[in-house]
Amino acid sequence: xxxxxxxxxxxxxxxxxxxxKGINMAVPxxxxxxxxxxxGCGKTTLLRLIAGAIKPRKGEVRVGGRVINRMxxxxxxxxxxxxxxxxxxxxxxxxMTALENVAFQIRxxxxxxxDMVLDLAMMKLNAVGLRGAHHMMPAELSGGMARRxxxxxxxxxxxxxxxxxxxxxxLDPISLGVISNLLRRLNDVLGATSIVVTHxxxxxxxxxxxVYFMADGAVVAQGTPDEIRESKTPFVHQFVWxxxxxxxxxxxxxxxYTKDLALEAARA
Amino acid sequence: xxxxxxxxxxxxxxxxxxxxxxxxxxSAFFLMTLLRSATSFRRFGLTIKEIYSAGxxxxxxxxxxGLFVGMVLGLQGYETLQKYGSSEAVGTLVALSLTxxxxxxxxxLLFASRAGSAMTAEIGLMKATEQISAMEMMAVDPIARVxxxxxxxxxxSMPLLAAIFSAVGVFGGYLxxxxxxxxxxxxxxxxxxxxxxxxxxxLNGIIKSVVFGVAVTAIALFEGYDAPPTAxxxxxxxxxTVVTSSLAILGxxxxxxxxxxxxx
Amino acid sequence: xERTLYLWVGIFxxxxxxxxxVLALKVGNASATFNTGxxxxxxxxxxxxxxxxASAPVKSAGVVVGRVDSxxxxxxxFVARVTMxxxxxxxxxxxxxxxxxTAGLLGEQYIGLEAGGDSEMLKEGETAKLxxxxxxxxxxxxxxxxSKAAEGGEKK
Numbered sequence: 190x191x192x193x194x195x196x197x198x199x200x201x202x203x204x205x206x207x208x209x210k211g212i213n214m215a216v217p218x219x220x221x222x223x224x225x226x227x228x229g230c231g232k233t234t235l236l237r238l239i240a241g242a243i244k245p246r247k248g249e250v251r252v253g254g255r256v257i258n259r260m261x262x263x264x265x266x267x268x269x270x271x272x273x274x275x276x277x278x279x280x281x282x283x284x285m286t287a288l289e290n291v292a293f294q295i296r297x298x299x300x301x302x303x304d305m306v307l308d309l310a311m312m313k314l315n316a317v318g319l320r321g322a323h324h325m326m327p328a329e330l331s332g333g334m335a336r337r338x339x340x341x342x343x344x345x346x347x348x349x350x351x352x353x354x355x356x357x358x359x360l361d362p363i364s365l366g367v368i369s370n371l372l373r374r375l376n377d378v379l380g381a382t383s384i385v386v387t388h389x390x391x392x393x394x395x396x397x398x399x400v401y402f403m404a405d406g407a408v409v410a411q412g413t414p415d416e417i418r419e420s421k422t423p424f425v426h427q428f429v430w431x432x433x434x435x436x437x438x439x440x441x442x443x444x445x446y447t448k449d450l451a452l453e454a455a456r457a
Numbered sequence: 458x459x460x461x462x463x464x465x466x467x468x469x470x471x472x473x474x475x476x477x478x479x480x481x482x483x484s485a486f487f488l489m490t491l492l493r494s495a496t497s498f499r500r501f502g503l504t505i506k507e508i509y510s511a512g513x514x515x516x517x518x519x520x521x522x523g524l525f526v527g528m529v530l531g532l533q534g535y536e537t538l539q540k541y542g543s544s545e546a547v548g549t550l551v552a553l554s555l556t557x558x559x560x561x562x563x564x565x566l567l568f569a570s571r572a573g574s575a576m577t578a579e580i581g582l583m584k585a586t587e588q589i590s591a592m593e594m595m596a597v598d599p600i601a602r603v604x605x606x607x608x609x610x611x612x613x614s615m616p617l618l619a620a621i622f623s624a625v626g627v628f629g630g631y632l633x634x635x636x637x638x639x640x641x642x643x644x645x646x647x648x649x650x651x652x653x654x655x656x657x658x659x660l661n662g663i664i665k666s667v668v669f670g671v672a673v674t675a676i677a678l679f680e681g682y683d684a685p686p687t688a689x690x691x692x693x694x695x696x697x698t699v700v701t702s703s704l705a706i707l708g709x710x711x712x713x714x715x716x717x718x719x720x721x
Numbered sequence: 722x723e724r725t726l727y728l729w730v731g732i733f734x735x736x737x738x739x740x741x742x743v744l745a746l747k748v749g750n751a752s753a754t755f756n757t758g759x760x761x762x763x764x765x766x767x768x769x770x771x772x773x774x775a776s777a778p779v780k781s782a783g784v785v786v787g788r789v790d791s792x793x794x795x796x797x798x799f800v801a802r803v804t805m806x807x808x809x810x811x812x813x814x815x816x817x818x819x820x821x822x823t824a825g826l827l828g829e830q831y832i833g834l835e836a837g838g839d840s841e842m843l844k845e846g847e848t849a850k851l852x853x854x855x856x857x858x859x860x861x862x863x864x865x866x867x868s869k870a871a872e873g874g875e876k877k
Contacts, residue, residue: 240594266596274594280587294595297602505730513733556744617737624740646747657776659744 193218193350193382194239199248201234208234209245210406216399221376221383223393225428226403227437232386236352239384240272241265252350270298273343277355279335281327287338288314288323294345313341317371333364340368344375350382351375357389365389369396390429394418402428483679489600490608490678496598497605507610511572511674515618518567523622526563527629530554535634544640548649551630556653556662557718560623562710565669568615569702573677576607577698580681581691589682604682608674615670616663623662661717668709673702760806762790764848765819765832770801771855773821773830779805781834786811789832805832813849814839820853830855 194216201209208231216222224232237243238250241257250257252268260268281290292310295301301309314320317337327335336356343351353372357365373396376383387393394400394414402410402417402425410417410425420426427435443449497504534550583589583603592599627649634640653659677698684694770792779787787807795802807813816837823830843849 242590242593266598269594269596272594274591276587276591278586280591282588282592283583283586294597297595297597505727508733509726509730512737513729516733516736614733617734617740620737620740620744624743627744650747651778654776655745659741663741 191218192216193253194384195249195251196235196238197249197251199238199245199250201231201238201243201245208406209238211248212403212406212408214401214408216382216384218382219376219380220398221373221385221396222399222401223385223387223397224401224403225386225388225390225393227388227428230403231406232403233354236274236354236384236386239350239352240269240274270294270346271349273346273348273351275336275340275343275351275353275356277358278332279327279339281330281335281339281342283327285326286323287319287325287327287330290327290338291342291345293342298346310341310345313345314338316344316375317341318367331364333360333367336360336364336368337371340371340375344379344381347379348381350384351379353383353385353387355387356385357387357392365392369393372396388428390431394429479683482683483675486600486679486682487675490604490675493598493601494605494609496601497609500606503602503606504609504613507606508614509610510575511568511607511611512614512618515568515571515614516621518571519564519618519622520625522563522567523560523625524629526559526622527551527555527626527631528633530559530626531630531633531638534630535638535640544634545644546648546652547634547640548630548645549652551634552627552649552653553658555623555626555630556658558662558710558714560626561619561662561665561669562706564619564622564666565615565673565706566703568611568618568670569673569677569706570699572611572614573673573698573702574695576611576674576677577681577684577695578691580604580607580678581684581686581694584682584684585686585691604678607678611674611677612667612670615673616666619662619666619669657717661713664717665710665713668713669706672705672709676702676705759809760787761809761845763805763807763813763843764846765803765805765852766795766798766800766848767803767821767852767854768800769854769857770803771821771823771830771857773803773832773855777829777831779807779832779834781811781813781836786834803832812842815841815843815847815849816851817843817849818851818853819849821855823856 192215194214196212196214199209199212200207212231212235214224214235224235226232234243238245239252239257241250241260244258253271255268257265257268281287282293285293288307288310291313292306295306295309299306311320311323314323317340319334319337319341322330322334322338327338330338340356356368356372360368369392372383372385375381385393385397394417397414399413400411400417401408402422404424410420410422412420417425418429420429424436426432427437433439530551531547534547535544538544538546538550580589580603589599589603592602631642631645635642635645680694680698680701681691684690773789773792775789775791777789778785779789787805790804790806793802793804794800813834814837816839818835818837820833820835821830822833837851
């Protein structure tokens with residue numbers, strides 16, 4: 190099976206701070222792949238690299254066989270029309286209704302007549318179960334609903350690659366279940382490929398096909414959900430089972446406790 | 458001691474370099490906005506929406522301020538001219554002050570505070586909530602779609618607002634001097650008409666207001682676009698917009714006045 | 722919602738353009754005829770132009786018929802040479818007197834033309850011969866004081 194996304198030896202830094210060090214990843218077509226890790230390990234940076242929003246210092250990012258980081262603006266925009274991105278808090282346009290938000294891409298990139306545009310948008314909203322909210326403004330939507338509308342917007346043009354940036358953050362259990370379910374179903378129904386960046390382990394392991402584990406800008410583990418669950422790598426084990434102590438210690442390294450409590454000083 | 462001096466020097470140097478870098482970045486941004494203006498005109502509905510936000514919503518403050526400024530000019534002018542027995546020249550005084558200077562400048566300052574800060578906050582918030590980024594991901598150029606219409610909306614609104622300010626101001630001056638104080642109405646208008654030249658005074662005033670419109674809108678949009686995506690970031694950007702635009706208006710006013718009215 | 726928005730924008734733009742018209746017509750003098758074609762030039766030389774400036778009005782019988790185009794100093798005759806733009810509709814005889822007068826107390830100076838009786842008219846570029854220089858206030862006062870002193874001296 191060929192890979193839709195290939196990341197080869199990619200290194201990236203923000204100024205002088207290295208974020209990614211020689212990453213290698215492959216996302217096969219039609220699969221749902223998750224990238225997990227702590228905050229700040231470079232997961233979101235990876236998504237931005239795939240979308241072409243930033244360029245790597247070294248290495249190549251390929252989508253559908255084409256090298257993203259060497260494209261000019263026109264080409265890149267053409268590639269992006271085949272991608273859909275769901276942002277952490279939805280990032281809906283606040284001055285438009287939910288329906289208008291979903292219709293946005295259809296309007297901008299196609300010459301379809303107005304009523305057809307609205308029909309298509311309505312269908313996408315229906316797919317996420319929010320057709321009834323089509324007239325509401327983003328400010329009137331709850332967090333979970335906003336994220337679902339954003340999902341409808343992301344799939345408006347039936348993209349081949351859908352990327353999710355922390356889609357489960359701050360959701361109630363029901364919304365979480367809904368998004369999780371939609372994620373998998375949409376991927377299979379649309380025949381798309383999905384990349385999910387998250388640190389919600391239990392929910393994600395239920396729906397993905399493959400997992401990449403990142404720490405300190407490098408891939409420390411990878412495998413199918415079952416392999417990850419049974420992983421003996423200490424860090425992975427701590428992460429998956431939410432253990433409070435392990436490779437990531439409970440106590441952040443600091444000085445002597447007695448010194449901080451000024452006990453020693455008093456004695457001296 | 459020398460360490461502190463070195464530190465403060467480094468700070469000044471850093472700020473200067475940063476400032477120059479920002480100036481360059483801002484100029485590039487402004488240029489890009491101009492180059493990608495086609496969308497603002499092809500889809501004029503977007504621009505019209507922005508003319509509403511920038512122009513129509515500023516009408517009340519412009520009209521009320523214009524009225525008061527005109528009335529004060531009338532009062533002060535009358536008070537001083539009366540001592541020389543030239544109280545009938547008050548019309549000239551009010552009209553020339555407004556069309557040449559106060560109309561464009563005061564309307565510009567009010568526009569910067571009301572519409573400029575609103576634009577900065579709006580763009581800053583859009584950036585902070587990742588709406589700009591989302592738009593880019595959807596292969597829609599945010600500069601063409603979001604910044605462009607706002608720029609042209611502001612540039613179109615500004616001279617109209619300045620003209621309304623001046624006209625209302627003249628009316629305010631008329632109200633106070635002719636209706637309330639009792640200066641001769643005929644003298645008021647005729648002296649004014651013979652003193653105010655369309656090309657020299659009114660047109661120059663309009664040119665000024667267009668220049669101010671460009672400056673204020675460009676600054677407001679850039680500050681919003683460049684704001685750090687936090688609450689303090691956006692609020693700082695809004696303040697900077699008002700301060701920088703106001704200074705720009707006054708500075709440009711001096712330069713333009715020197716060019717335009719040097720002969721007189 | 723869309724409809725009312727367009728309505729308001731329309732009202733706003735109309736108000737702005739109306740304001741511009743009001744300013745142009747009622748507040749300023751929209752007759753800019755002296756800046757476009759249909760004019761001819763005549764010249765006049767003065768010993769003293771006082772405070773006369775370029776684009777000052779040229780009036781005859783109190784009506785504006787033209788504008789001062791340029792003022793130059795003649796280094797050989799040591800006089801001021803004034804060139805005026807006159808509306809083509811009005812022609813003045815060759816013996817027209819050209820004086821520099823003051824409008825009102827605040828002193829904006831203008832040129833007054835008083836037509837003479839000559840049958841021949843001034844043509845493009847010709848110079849009017851009869852001129853009256855500007856009244857310089859100090860000289861007037863000096864004259865007045867001198868004549869008063871002379872009067873006083875005579876009486877004694």
